[in-house]
Amino acid sequence: MPNQIEVRLTGSGGQGLILGGIILAEAALRDDKNAIQSQSYGPEARGGASKAEVIVSQDEIDFPKVDTPDLLLALTQVACDKYGKCVKENGILLIDSTVEAPKDIPSARVIKVPILSTANSVVGKPMVANIIALGVIQELLKFVSRESLENAVLSRVPPGTTELNKQALQEGYKLVSRVN
Amino acid sequence: MPNQIEVRLTGSGGQGLILGGIILAEAALRDDKNAIQSQSYGPEARGGASKAEVIVSQDEIDFPKVDTPDLLLALTQVACDKYGKCVKENGILLIDSTVEAPKDIPSARVIKVPILSTANSVVGKPMVANIIALGVIQELLKFVSRESLENAVLSRVPPGTTELNKQALQEGYKLVSRVN
Numbered sequence: 001m002p003n004q005i006e007v008r009l010t011g012s013g014g015q016g017l018i019l020g021g022i023i024l025a026e027a028a029l030r031d032d033k034n035a036i037q038s039q040s041y042g043p044e045a046r047g048g049a050s051k052a053e054v055i056v057s058q059d060e061i062d063f064p065k066v067d068t069p070d071l072l073l074a075l076t077q078v079a080c081d082k083y084g085k086c087v088k089e090n091g092i093l094l095i096d097s098t099v100e101a102p103k104d105i106p107s108a109r110v111i112k113v114p115i116l117s118t119a120n121s122v123v124g125k126p127m128v129a130n131i132i133a134l135g136v137i138q139e140l141l142k143f144v145s146r147e148s149l150e151n152a153v154l155s156r157v158p159p160g161t162t163e164l165n166k167q168a169l170q171e172g173y174k175l176v177s178r179v180n
Numbered sequence: 181m182p183n184q185i186e187v188r189l190t191g192s193g194g195q196g197l198i199l200g201g202i203i204l205a206e207a208a209l210r211d212d213k214n215a216i217q218s219q220s221y222g223p224e225a226r227g228g229a230s231k232a233e234v235i236v237s238q239d240e241i242d243f244p245k246v247d248t249p250d251l252l253l254a255l256t257q258v259a260c261d262k263y264g265k266c267v268k269e270n271g272i273l274l275i276d277s278t279v280e281a282p283k284d285i286p287s288a289r290v291i292k293v294p295i296l297s298t299a300n301s302v303v304g305k306p307m308v309a310n311i312i313a314l315g316v317i318q319e320l321l322k323f324v325s326r327e328s329l330e331n332a333v334l335s336r337v338p339p340g341t342t343e344l345n346k347q348a349l350q351e352g353y354k355l356v357s358r359v360n
Contacts, residue, residue, distance in 0.1 A: 018202060022219075029221040038218035039202075041209040042240065060222065158338075 004057040011075030016130035021052035028056040030148035113175040128168035135172015184237040191255030196310035201232035208236040210328035308348035315352015
């Protein structure tokens with residue numbers, strides 16, 4: 001992987017994106033990488049869009065602000081309209097199947113997968129959409145190991161939801177194998 | 181309050197400091213302020229010390245990294261030894277009663293209160309130490325409103341722990357009134 005990877009997770013409040021960012025950062029730490037995880041609360045947070053940012057690096061990280069991420073996840077149309085255009089050249093725009101990508105992003109860089117409907121219908125719990133998304137991101141970027149990601153997930157989710165969240169990660173992995 | 185306040189919460193993993201930072205940032209948002217909340221995961225995170233940072237401002241925040249906080253909370257000796265010297269001139273070093281302050285910090289700037297023992301003995305739940313600490317910080321800095329802080333706490337803690345966490349906040353407020 002490149003020396004440094006920047007990921008931005010966007011959607012609506014309540015979709016667990018801050019937790020998703022914390023889990024990614026902790027997975028990186030378990031892989032002996034460095035990470036900074038942050039969220040900004042400003043005027044834009046009042047418009048119904050939520051975002052969490054993660055930078056993972058093999059070296060020390062100087063500047064903690066994500067400007068143009070390598071991957072931007074948008075789980076809602078509102079979030080995609082607000083943040084979807086801000087992705088690194090050759091970066092990935094990962095959107096839920098219910099979301100329309102901005103017209104000026106080349107379609108080769110847009111990956112559209114049914115994260116929300118998989119959470120609802122396959123796993124049966126809408127709340128695991130964030131964990132499914134982490135599985136998708138893992139398979140697209142492979143910037144942490146599957147083992148570290150799984151351990152980071154299990155250390156952060158509520159007791160009693162272990163199997164549910166393991167299944168959610170697996171469903172995320174599978175969504176990518178169907179795309180490729 | 182000054183235009184911008186920076187707070188660093190340190191202690192050991194499992195003390196809920198990341199959640200504490202998120203709650204402070206959300207309280208600021210409820211007060212129509214801006215906030216950035218971040219945590220760094222690097223070599224230092226492997227030494228048993230955990231830290232979370234919050235910047236709250238009435239204006240847009242340009243640079244999200246806390247360098248010298250206005251207030252540094254240290255719940256453990258390890259965290260205090262590592263981070264305790266890094267506080268703004270005239271800033272506050274807030275430490276648990278079990279912690280010794282670094283010798284070269286003027287004692288007028290050190291506030292020592294029994295956060296951990298209040299969590300254990302008064303509230304009866306060690307896990308609310310982070311919420312008691314938020315009550316203490318609120319009373320020392322008053323950089324968010326009590327109402328917003330309480331609403332932010334209640335929106336983030338597990339269902340069924342509402343009364344426990346309200347009590348924890350109140351105990352935090354009381355600890356400061358005893359100091360002053």
